[in-house]
Amino acid sequence: MSKNILIVDDSSMMRLAVRTALIEAGYTVLEAVDGVDGLLKLQGDIKVDLIVCDVNMPNMDGITFVKKYKEDPKLKFIPVLMLTTEEGQERKEQGKEAGVRAWMVKPFNKTTLLNAVSKLLSV
Amino acid sequence: MFFSDEQLLEAVKEFKDEALDLLNGMEEGLLEIREFGIGGDRINAVFRAAHTIKGSGGMLKLTHLVEFTHIAENLLDEIRNNKISITDNMIDTFFLCKDHMQSLVLFYAQNSKKEPDDSLKTMSGFLMETLQTYLNGSVKINAPKKKITKNQEGVQYWQIDIMFSKEIYSLGMDPANFIRYLSKIGEVVKIQLNTEYISDLEHLNPSECLIECTIAFRSSKSKDEIIEVFDFIEEDIELKLTTLNDAQEEQNDENQSEEEEEESESNLLSSQNIEKPIAVNNEKETSIVNSSSLRVDSDKIDILINLIGEMVIANANVVQRASLIENSGLNESVSAVSRMLEEIRESAMKIRMVQIGETFSKFKRIVHDISKQLGKQVDLTISGGETEMDKTIVEKISDPLVHIIRNAMDHGLETIEERIAKGKNQKGTLVLHAYHDAGTIAIEISDDGKGLDEEKIFKKAVERGIISEDSKLTQKEIFNLIFEAGFSTADAITSISGRGVGMDVVRRNIEALRGTVDIKSTKDKGSTFTMRLPLTLAIIDGFLVKVGATHFVIPLDMVLECIELSARYRNEMHGNNYINLRNSILPLLNVREHFSTGNDSENLRENIIVVQYAGMRFGLIVEELHGEFQTVIKPLGKIFRQIRGISGSTILGSGEVALILDIPMLMNHIVALQAHNEKGDANEVKEN
Incomplete structure (x- = not known):
């Protein structure tokens, strides 16, 4: 059974980048364009094993999205990897409160991404 | 800089057009390679595309694109020189590279001086890594093994004491993953669990993490690198690292050879993955036709076609006036001009035609x-x-x-x-x-x-x-x-x-x-x-007819034949809207009634124009037939867009306006009408 990873990012380019790397590594990928969409996808039939999520997004930002899904007892154990930029560091505090531990600063390379993912996914 | 600011703008535009063309060619080349192998000129063509983009990108100082394309070009070169055999996976990567180069080109076309944003750079990084693995793979296979692994001396034994926080599960973290990850950078020799904090099982809260353990670990990595494994959860664990200095030299040696073996093994594995070469097939070469072509801004052609359109209208006027003056010499010249104008129109339209x-x-x-x-x-x-x-x-x-x-x-x-x-x-x-x-x-x-x-x-x-x-x-x-x-x-x-x-x-x-x-x-x-x-949007061959005082144009390509609405057919109709034409039913549409053009020309002979569209035929009842007419299509104004059955208008030589009939729409109307009538009939039968 391959692991399902949900990418939440409003940039299609970024989704493409992450998706390409993950699919190549054998993961199954779901995509959402913002936090709202992300919550919808989490409610779907496919069990998500890991979320890779951008911070700045329209409609619902990444931090709010994490807060929301962590409220759901069925979903709160899903690990999340937050993508951020050099400048976005101050939001880390808010993220930490919401339960985010894993951060990755853009631009990152494929190895970093795959290493982070493998740390976060249980076998 | 090579270009002045003004030149740069133009250069970038040119570069964009050229690069997009090359990239399309590259994609086609790759598709052919997938099908027929790298033989013929196929791999060269793909290589050249990458090479040219790199070159012209360099002129514009598009550093990032150049760097990226350089790696792709390197791999293509190796393939071209038969140093690496191309695989399906590689082709897939090249497809992605092509897409990515396109994104980069489009990015530069919009922001000529800026560096690509993070997401583009991230993608570049990913692809470059993949390309690099293909490149490395080959070097290691072909070249004799020279370099013996780097810093073997640094192999050390570590004792790692970890205590995880109780909340770690609710953060979505699994302690086991991190321990497993350790084995990626070294060898987990032994794990000892400290169970003293675990209460009796009956009172155990499964969502709390009570794991505390000591790990014996062997690795050549530095302390910082080992700590980095736990970077995501550094605040949720207590971590203690101690070196065990009594690690023996012998074990070092042993370890060294082991690691080497492992590495060569993994190389073999990856090379097996890569090596599923596509057969080089020279036989099925597709012929490459090199028609020489000229790149022209499509706006220029649009202007030309518009002008020709106006000229066709003006000429129609000339023809009409000339016909009033009975001068055979003038008429001859006018018809010669008309003929040539038609040819000009046709060739101008052909410019716009693409396969x-x-x-x-x-x-x-x-x-x-x-x-x-x-x-x-x-x-x-x-x-x-x-x-x-x-x-x-x-x-x-x-x-x-x-x-x-x-x-x-x-x-x-x-x-x-x-x-x-x-x-x-x-x-x-x-x-x-x-x-x-x-x-x-x-x-x-x-x-x-x-x-x-x-x-x-x-x-x-x-x-x-x-x-x-x-x-x-x-x-x-x-x-x-x-x-x-x-x-x-x-x-x-x-x-x-x-x-x-x-x-x-x-x-x-x-x-x-x-x-x-x-x-x-x-x-x-x-x-x-x-x-x-x-076929085209601008000028069509039309068939001009008149109903009442209104002119209509029917696209000539759809006209099958014209017949007179004779008394025989009139009798046949009986107020029905179809006739029997050579043993098949021909539905009819009376243009006068349909468009309510008024009834001021009584007693005129009526004609049926049989039109065909999408394999169906129907007849239009009209009055005067005026024959073929070069129709320059003018779109209808906003207010008239909603009118069904009219697709546009045109200007006649006399300056009058003619409406172009929208045959597909009228056809739909007739089909709907028939269906309605059939239903109506069925209902009537039921009622009876």
Whole structure:
């Protein structure tokens, strides 16, 4: 059974980048364009094993999205990897409160991404 | 800088045009390589494309693009020199590289001086890593092993004490992952669990983490690198690292050779992955026709065509005036000018004509990508690629076509298992076929999938409130429901279709081009979508007629014949709207009644113009026939857009306005009318 990873990012380019790397590594990928969409996808039939999520997004930002899904007892154990930029560091505090531990600063390379993912996914 | 600011703008535009062309060529080349191998000039062509882009990118100081393309070019060069054999995976990577280069080019075209943003750079990084692994793979296979692993002396034994916080599970973290990850950078020799904090099992809270352990670890990594493994949870654990200095030299040596072995093994593995070379096949070379061409801004051609249009109108005026002056010499000259003008018009229109094949070959890639994503096997057959049509139309139908193709592959074609169960070939077929048909271009997209499910569509349309439950619809009407706004049969929205534009947008786009789309489908046999589009948007050959005081133009390509509405036919009609024409029923539409043009020309002889569209015929009842007429299409003003049955207007030589009849729309009207009448008849019978 391959692991399902949900990418939440409003940039299609970024989704493409992450998706390409993950699919190549054998993961199954779901995509959402913002936090709202992300919550919808989490409610779907496919069990998500890991979320890779951008911070700045329209409609619902990444931090709010994490807060929301962590409220759901069925979903709160899903690990999340937050993508951020050099400048976005101050939001880390808010993220930490919401339960985010894993951060990755853009631009990152494929190895970093795959290493982070493998740390976060249980076998 | 090589260019001044002003020059730069132009240079970037030129670069964009050139690069996009090259990239398209690259994609085609890759598709051919996949099919026929790297023989012939194929790999060279792909290599040259990359090389040229790198070169011209360098002129513009597009550093990032140059760096990226450089790596791709390196790999292509190795393949070209038979140092590396190309594999399917590599081709896939090249496809991604091509897409990415396109994004970069488009990015530079918009922001000529800026560096690409983070997301573009990230993508570059990913692809470069992949390309590099292919490059490295070959070097290691071919070159004798020289370098013995780097810092072997640093191998050390570590004792790692970890205590995880109780909340770690609720953060979504699994301690086991981190320990497993350790073994990626060294060897986990032993793990000792400290169980003293674990209370009796009955009172254990499963969502609390009580793990505390000591790990014996052997690795050549530094302390910081080992700590980095736990970077995500550094605040949620207590970590203590101690070196065990009594590690023995011997073990170091042993370790060294072990690691080496491991590495060579993994190399072998990856090289096995890579080595599934595609056969180099020189026989099936496709001929490359090098027609010399000139790149012209399409705006310039539009201006030319507009001017010719105006000239055609002006000339019509001249012809009319000349005919009033009875001077044979003048008439001769005028007709010579007219003839030449017609030729000019035709050649000008030809400039705009492009073969649809170019657009079709784009679909090879799309089909390839989608079939991979869906895990379906699809055979794409393309025919009629040499059919020519107006460039504007080609550009505008690309999106609707992609959408129909995606739908066909996603919803139409069954999965491999389903196909096997149905006794079909596990490979689905998708056929793209273009041909000329009565002054239109027809493009067919057929699949041999499960076909449209009438019942399901009907139910869905009722659910969506598009129709009422007791509506009685023909099969065709049911199929057409999928073009209604707010209709989507996919139960789950997939990433392939069911997102972005819906079928309603497809129909709207096609109708905006004065085209139509219809569906034929048989359950379990497959579906065919047929798009019909006009050859051109600007000037057509028309047939001029007059009804009352109003002139109408009928596109000549659709006119089959003209017959007189004789007394015999009049009797036959009996107020019905059809006649028997050589033993087949010909529905009729009275233009005077339909457009209420008034009744001021009583007693005139009437004529029937038989028109054909999409394999159906009907007759238009008109009065005067004026013959062929070069029609420069002028769009209708905003207020008149809603009028059905009129697609545009044109100006006659006399300065009068003539309306262009929209035959497809009138055809729909007649079909609807017939269906209505049949239903009416049925009801009457019931009542009786």
